[in-house]
Amino acid sequence: MRLMPGGTVTDLFQRRWSTYRRVVDHDLMEHRALAAATAGAIRHWLAQRSPTAGRPRMADLGCGDLAQLAPLLRELPLEAYTGVDLCADVLPLAAARLEGVAYRRSWCRQDLLAWVLDPAVAAAPAVDLVHTAYAVHHLHDGAKHRFLAGLRSRLAPGGLVLWADVFRASGESRASYLARYTQRILQTWDPLAAAERQQVIDHISAHDHPADRRAIQRAAEACGWQWRWLWRGSHGAEALAMLTPRV
Numbered sequence: 001m002r003l004m005p006g007g008t009v010t011d012l013f014q015r016r017w018s019t020y021r022r023v024v025d026h027d028l029m030e031h032r033a034l035a036a037a038t039a040g041a042i043r044h045w046l047a048q049r050s051p052t053a054g055r056p057r058m059a060d061l062g063c064g065d066l067a068q069l070a071p072l073l074r075e076l077p078l079e080a081y082t083g084v085d086l087c088a089d090v091l092p093l094a095a096a097r098l099e100g101v102a103y104r105r106s107w108c109r110q111d112l113l114a115w116v117l118d119p120a121v122a123a124a125p126a127v128d129l130v131h132t133a134y135a136v137h138h139l140h141d142g143a144k145h146r147f148l149a150g151l152r153s154r155l156a157p158g159g160l161v162l163w164a165d166v167f168r169a170s171g172e173s174r175a176s177y178l179a180r181y182t183q184r185i186l187q188t189w190d191p192l193a194a195a196e197r198q199q200v201i202d203h204i205s206a207h208d209h210p211a212d213r214r215a216i217q218r219a220a221e222a223c224g225w226q227w228r229w230l231w232r233g234s235h236g237a238e239a240l241a242m243l244t245p246r247v
């Protein structure tokens, strides 16, 4: 069965998780280098944290099955972890990977923007550490701006946001970005069968809206964030940004 190009954003993840699994296992989106950069940033932040600050609460938005992040998460001295994902099927897989850790876990099947704007989340204690990888690019630009503005008040003072994602080059159109990413998939994603490559191309064509690097940094700064690029992949798309509240 071939996924229809106009399917929902979670089709690739809900019905075709094995395709995404192969993308990760073969490092086609540079998850390994990204995981190393993420681990380094979190450890550095933890080391600088005041000893009186208590154990951090973490939220992971678009957590997926945690195949890549679980080894790091299992080592972190957290108070609590919340995994948020629109795709219900991945949450039990993620939960299994954090089985037995010392901190509280909760799982939320929700749109990540809805989570950020949720009054119940606003009423709960603020989170200290937000991680999101390869998920926010599914939001249109206006929604990304609401996400950045809303996230500002979800984060505790001294908190850290790590946003890994695909981004457009400054000034690049979505059409140009999609054309070059499609070429990359067709020319270099050999570990995937032709039908799987087409599923990914259909998915990105219908659902991916990577932010323009310079524009999103400016939008974040206007919302009170300090922005720093921590890692850039070798294809001019994948990257990791660190956002901290500007004081």
Ligand SMILES: C[S@@+](CC[C@H](N)C(=O)[O-])C[C@H]1O[C@@H](n2cnc3c(N)ncnc32)[C@H](O)[C@@H]1O
Pocket: 009, 010, 013, 020, 024, 061, 062, 063, 064, 065, 066, 068, 084, 085, 086, 087, 090, 110, 111, 112, 113, 132, 133, 134, 135, 138, 139
């Ligand atoms: C490409 S996978 C990334 C999974 C994991 N973070 C990683 O880096 O391997 C994207 C994940 O984000 C979820 N997702 C996509 N759009 C979302 C949204 N608007 N709100 C919450 N989750 C979303 C998908 O269901 C999927 O699990």
